[in-house]
Amino acid sequence: MKIIAYHVRDEELEIVEKWEKEHNVDVKIVKDQLSSENVHLAKGFDGLTTSQNKPIPNDIYEKLNSYGIKQISQRSAGYDIYDLKAASKNNIIISNVAVYSPESIAEFTLTQALMLIRKVKEIEERTNEENFSWQPEIQGRLLAEMTVGIIGTGHIGRSAAKLFNALGAKVLGYDIYPNDKAEEYLEYKESIEDVIKHSDIVSLHMPATEDNFHQFNYEMFKQFKATAYLINNARGSIVDTKDLMSALDDNLLAGAALDTYEREGAYVPRDNRETGISDDLFKAVLNHDKIMYTPHIAYYTNVSVRNIMTIGLDSTLEVIKTGDTKNRVN
Ligand code: NAD
Numbered sequence: 001m002k003i004i005a006y007h008v009r010d011e012e013l014e015i016v017e018k019w020e021k022e023h024n025v026d027v028k029i030v031k032d033q034l035s036s037e038n039v040h041l042a043k044g045f046d047g048l049t050t051s052q053n054k055p056i057p058n059d060i061y062e063k064l065n066s067y068g069i070k071q072i073s074q075r076s077a078g079y080d081i082y083d084l085k086a087a088s089k090n091n092i093i094i095s096n097v098a099v100y101s102p103e104s105i106a107e108f109t110l111t112q113a114l115m116l117i118r119k120v121k122e123i124e125e126r127t128n129e130e131n132f133s134w135q136p137e138i139q140g141r142l143l144a145e146m147t148v149g150i151i152g153t154g155h156i157g158r159s160a161a162k163l164f165n166a167l168g169a170k171v172l173g174y175d176i177y178p179n180d181k182a183e184e185y186l187e188y189k190e191s192i193e194d195v196i197k198h199s200d201i202v203s204l205h206m207p208a209t210e211d212n213f214h215q216f217n218y219e220m221f222k223q224f225k226a227t228a229y230l231i232n233n234a235r236g237s238i239v240d241t242k243d244l245m246s247a248l249d250d251n252l253l254a255g256a257a258l259d260t261y262e263r264e265g266a267y268v269p270r271d272n273r274e275t276g277i278s279d280d281l282f283k284a285v286l287n288h289d290k291i292m293y294t295p296h297i298a299y300y301t302n303v304s305v306r307n308i309m310t311i312g313l314d315s316t317l318e319v320i321k322t323g324d325t326k327n328r329v330n
Contacts, residue, residue: 001025003316004042006050007033007075008309015309023317034072039063047316049073051308052081061090071095071319073327075312084330095315095327099155100307101299105205106159108298109233112257113148113164113201116229117141121292141200144168149199151175151192152206152234153182160203161185172198175206193223201229208235216240221247229255233298236262241281248290255290259298268295 001024008016008029020027032038034050039060042048048069056072061083064072071093074082079096087094115121118140126138148164150157153175161171162185171186174195178188189195192215196202202224206212216230217240224230230253232239241262247253261268263279277283285293315325 001047001317001320002028002045003047003049003313003320004028004030004045005313006030006038006048007052011305012309015306016313019310019313023313025313025317027313034060036060042069043067045069047071047073047320049075049312049316051075051312055081056083058083058086061087061092064092065090070323071316071325073312073316073319073325075308079329082330088330093319093325093328094330095319095325096329097308097311097315097327100311101301101304102155102159104301104304105156105233105298106163107301108259108294109156109160109203109205109231110163110167112231112233112259112292112294113143113203113229115292116201116231116255116257117143117146146170146200147172147198149173149195149202150182150186151195151202151204153179153186153188154205156233157203157205158182158185160205169201192220196220196223196228197225199228200225201231203231204234204238206234206238208237212238214238214240214243216244218243218247218252221252224253226251226253228253229257231257231259233259236260236264241285245284245288245291248288255292257292257294258285259294260296261285261293264296 003025005016005027008031016027030038030041033052033054034056036057042064050072052074074094074096077096077098079094082094084094119138123138144167147170150161150171150173153161153173158181161173161182164171165185172195173182173186173188174192215238244256261282263282267277285291315327318325
């Protein structure tokens with residue numbers, strides 16, 4: 001049995017080798033993403049996995065179908081890059097890796113919360129200038145005395161709620177579909193506004209949809225406590241970045257940690273040192289005193305990298321053996 005794996009990074013090679021041995025399957029590695037130029041390499045293989053963030057022209061589905069390949073196993077949660085109708089028309093199953101390590105994102109959320117309330121960015125700046133004085137601007141607060149609001153209480157939201165709860169914070173939650181598992185760690189409120197007005201930290205963990213585009217805008221920030229913090233590890237489009245900066249400048253809230261930015265696509269994940277950033281709004285985010293920005297890195301742990309690759313290969317094998325997979329999205 002032979003699988004072809006596109007867009008494999010060096011750090012993943014060891015994981016692939018281990019999986020090959022465990023399953024007695026050969027995996028051919030291609031470093032690039034799947035494209036019209038390299039799709040012919042898939043000829044003769046039984047299955048295919050990739051991690052695309054570049055769109056796939058529709059003729060690729062036709063070609064894969066003509067090679068007898070039945071699936072593209074996408075190694076990420078997102079699959080909006082695919083034309084699911086075109087794939088289905090050509091008998092190509094698209095699968096994703098929806099859940100790989102919610103704990104990784106939850107632990108990063110906790111890290112951001114602690115960095116915000118212990119003023120780590122400010123302390124670091126002062127330390128770099130050899131200012132080692134103790135002053136109220138850098139006095140921290142205790143999580144155990146705070147209320148944390150979780151918006152979106154699915155896999156990641158409830159994992160974050162569990163951590164905050166374990167450290168003694170009161171945790172409130174809002175979800176369009178509340179679930180019993182989350183209720184172990186948080187108390188549901190009827191509306192987002194109800195959560196926000198009582199919270200010292202508001203953390204977003206819902207998917208981006210048409211309905212919540214720029215849902216966190218100036219009007220919403222008016223309902224925050226002036227001493228509260230926003231954490232956005234969900235998707236950039238949920239927050240109106242311009243409004244957030246105005247709200248921070250007008251002291252409607254105290255600070256924000258953003259792991260996502262609404263127009264990050266052109267810059268993340270990429271080394272921009274030579275080309276620079278030409279998006280003025282993004283530059284303003286990076287230079288804002290009250291914003292701690294990280295480049296969509298909340299998920300990025302050894303466990304996530306291992307699980308994404310392993311689950312991606314598992315579903316490829318599942319389709320080869322059974323003709324379908326539980327991770328199918330079309
Ligand atoms: P999930 O599907 O398990 O949970 C999402 C929850 O949000 C569900 O309970 C759903 O009912 C709820 N929801 C949907 N729309 C809502 C709305 N408008 N308001 C309130 N709640 C709403 O998903 P998950 O695995 O917990 O992931 C959540 C999000 O985290 C993903 O959609 C993704 O955008 C983001 N994410 C970020 C990273 C990162 O590295 N920063 C990594 C993975 C996922």
